[in-house]
């Protein structure tokens with residue numbers, strides 16, 4: 001048996017554990033169970049899940065309808081390989097997801113990274129089938145996160161995550177990010193949009209006949225904290241891709257499934273990307289499920305050529321995951337959760353802006369719907385992220401946890417930010433409680449007695 005040791009907060013953690021953790025030796029509570037927007041640890045402490053785990057548990061925890069669907073499917077069959085059997089569950093999921101998003105084709109995977117990788121492969125295959133196999137260069141933003149696999153990481157503007165794999169990565173992350181707080185340098189939205197689009201055009205020109213496509217998070221999540229582009233930017237980017245015949249790939253792993261108050265965040269700007277990547281909220285924490293939504297043009301080219309997409313992952317499209325994701329879609333629709341995200345998002349945003357007026361450490365509030373981000377600064381006027389980068393984010397996350405609130409760290413190595421993204425089922429009273437706890441967190445973080453900073 002591993003020995004237990006007492007931690008800073010008086011909680012226990014096993015010493016000599018065989019399990020490799022994010023941060024070796026970090027003290028974390030042990031999770032016990034969850035109900036709705038609350039999670040409980042094994043000491044009986046309650047936490048308001050203000051970030052849906054990792055912007056994933058979109059229906060909250062232990063939802064009875066989803067548990068019933070999971071249980072019923074598990075009793076029938078949990079796994080059958082898609083190379084051997086079709087499954088009614090994955091057919092029904094593709095049908096419903098396509099109808100809810102307006103896409104004719106769906107490819108199923110298990111994680112966001114796998115789905116990003118699949119979107120890249122489908123795009124490469126599209127070019128190959130059209131007789132242009134040399135098109136292999138993607139362009140993505142210099143502040144972004146697209147996954148932990150080598151393709152997804154190549155796209156990611158996330159210095160922390162890239163570091164260890166740098167030798168194997170492509171420098172796809174070249175585009176100026178639509179991150180006005182740090183990159184607009186006094187330009188208004190129209191001027192900043194023009195700068196962004198011009199830079200994208202230059203990058204694509206440099207790629208020339210090797211250009212394969214552009215990958216974008218409509219609202220940037222894990223690397224910067226709900227980076228929301230100026231209105232007009234996504235339309236202009238889509239226009240640029242259309243002019244050049246390049247597929248636009250929207251990575252909506254975090255922003256999709258209603259999170260921002262629309263089923264897909266791209267819909268806020270009336271943009272229909274050629275491929276859309278979904279994950280996280282698709283299984284809503286009940287099963288690892290992800291997908292790529294694919295337009296006619298991509299599939300038509302493949303259908304006219306090899307008519308096969310043989311790349312995939314063992315568990316992709318398994319009946320259990322598909323049944324769970326189908327139940328999640330049913331819940332999103334029948335409970336009006338996209339509209340709730342928009343409505344509660346307004347309340348959350350107003351509350352966060354009020355907090356920013358009281359707490360100097362909040363440099364900016366941004367985001368859409370229930371994906372809100374707080375940029376944290378050590379000096380508001382200089383917009384200084386403080387040193388070392390990331391320390392303010394971790395301190396704020398700990399301060400919140402000590403108050404019984406979970407928020408998500410969102411720093412890729414150039415700034416400090418946290419995401420506030422409660423489940424789409426959140427009520428008005430729960431948002432009020434979240435804001436109270438966050439207020440107390442910032443008060444304790446910046447108090448003279450604080451040992452966190």
Ligand SMILES: Cc1ncc(COP(=O)(O)O)c(C=O)c1O
Pocket residue numbers: 111112113114116145146147148152217221222251252253254279280
């Ligand atoms: C936008 C985006 N894409 C891809 C991923 C990778 O997803 P996963 O961690 O499920 O592989 C993430 C995860 O945070 C994400 O936010």
